[in-house]
Amino acid sequence: MVALALNTNLSSLNAQRHLENNRSQLGSSINRISSGRIEGASDGVTELTLTENIRADVVALQQGSRNLNDGTALVKTAEGALNEISGILLRLRSIASQSANGTIDDVERISTDLEYQASLRELDRIVATTEFNGTFLLDGTLAASQPAADHNVLQLGVDSSSDNQFDLNNMLNLTNVGTASLGLSSSNITTQGDAFQALNALTTSIDDLIQARGRVGTTQIRIMHAFDNLKVQEENLTAAVSTIRDADFAEELTSLTKNQLLVQSGVAMVGQANLNPQAALILLEGV
Numbered sequence: 001m002v003a004l005a006l007n008t009n010l011s012s013l014n015a016q017r018h019l020e021n022n023r024s025q026l027g028s029s030i031n032r033i034s035s036g037r038i039e040g041a042s043d044g045v046t047e048l049t050l051t052e053n054i055r056a057d058v059v060a061l062q063q064g065s066r067n068l069n070d071g072t073a074l075v076k077t078a079e080g081a082l083n084e085i086s087g088i089l090l091r092l093r094s095i096a097s098q099s100a101n102g103t104i105d106d107v108e109r110i111s112t113d114l115e116y117q118a119s120l121r122e123l124d125r126i127v128a129t130t131e132f133n134g135t136f137l138l139d140g141t142l143a144a145s146q147p148a149a150d151h152n153v154l155q156l157g158v159d160s161s162s163d164n165q166f167d168l169n170n171m172l173n174l175t176n177v178g179t180a181s182l183g184l185s186s187s188n189i190t191t192q193g194d195a196f197q198a199l200n201a202l203t204t205s206i207d208d209l210i211q212a213r214g215r216v217g218t219t220q221i222r223i224m225h226a227f228d229n230l231k232v233q234e235e236n237l238t239a240a241v242s243t244i245r246d247a248d249f250a251e252e253l254t255s256l257t258k259n260q261l262l263v264q265s266g267v268a269m270v271g272q273a274n275l276n277p278q279a280a281l282i283l284l285e286g287v
Contacts, residue, residue, distance in 0.1 A: 051241045058241070060158040061234045068227045070133075071154040071166065075223065078137040078174060079216045081130040085138075085177060086209055088123050092116060092184075093202040100195035113190045116198075120179050120187065127178040140176035144169050156226060166226070171219045174212060182208070 095116050099109045127138045135141060135152060142152060146169055157164030179185040182205040189195040 054237050054241050057158050058234055058237045061230050061237070064156040064164075065227060065230045065234070067154050068156065068166075068223055068230065071168065072220065072223050072227075074132040074135070074137070074152075074168070075172070075216055075220050077130065077132045078142070078172070079213070079220070081126055081138055082177070082209065082213050082216060085123055085126055086206070086213065088119050088126075089202060089206050089209060092119055093199065093206065095119075096189050096195050096198040096202055099189035100192055100199060102192065106191060109192070109195065110190050113188055116187075116189050120184060123184075124178050127176070138174060138177050140174070140181075142169050142172050142174040143176070144173040145175075154223075156230065166223065168219070171222070172212075172215055174216075177209065177212065 095112055098104070099112050099116075104112075130136065130138045140146075141150075151167050151169040154166040154168060155164065156166060175181065179187070183201045184198075184205060187194075187198045187201055189198050
C-alpha cells in the first residue's frame, strides 16, 4: 500500500524531473534535425573534438591552396619576362651573326649596333622592373644563394615543416639575368671581331636562360600537382567531417518521435501525481 503525503509529493517531483530530461532530449533532437548536424559538445564530445580538429586542417589546406595560387601568379610573371628576354637574346644573336658576316662593312655594322644596344637596354629595363607584389623576380632576389631568412617560401599545409613548404628560391634559383650578369654589358658589334665575341657571349647567355626557364617550368608543374593534392585532401577531410558530424535523419526522427511520446506521457504523469495530495484532502474532509 502506497502512503499519501501532503508535505512532499515525491511522485510529482520524480515525474517532473523525468519530464524535464525528456524535454531536453526532445529539444536536442529538434536542433539536430533542423541544423542537420551535431551542434555542441553535449551532443557528442568525441565527435565534436575530432571534427573540430579536422575542420582546422581543412581551413589550413584552403589557405594553402590560395598561397599556391599566389605562387603560380608569381612564377607566371617571371616566365613571361624570361620569355621576352629570350626573344631579345635570339634577336641579338641574329643581329650579331649578321654583323659577323664578311659581306658587310663597318659602316653597316655601326648602324646595326644601334638596334643591338637598344635591345640590351630594353633587356636591363625588363630585369629592373619585373616584380610581383613588391618582390623583384629577375635581379637575383630569387636566387638560391640568398640568405635563408630572405627566401620566398610558400606555406602549403597545416604546419611549418619543410614538407609543407615550397622554397621558391631553391626551386627557381633565378640569378640576375641583366646584361652585366650575362657578360653583355660592354658587348657591341661595331667590328667583325666584336661581333664574333658577341656571338660567343650570346650563345652562353641563351643556354643559361634556357636552364632558368626550365626551372620555372618544373616549378609551375610542381605547384600545379601540389594544388591538386591539397584540393583532394580538402575534399576528403570535408567528407570525413560530414560522416562524423552530420545527423542521421532516420535515427534522429525515431528519437524525436520517442521523445515526443515521453514528453506527452510525462505531462500526463505529472498531472496524475498531483492528484495524490488532493485524494488525501478528500479523505480528511470525510473525518
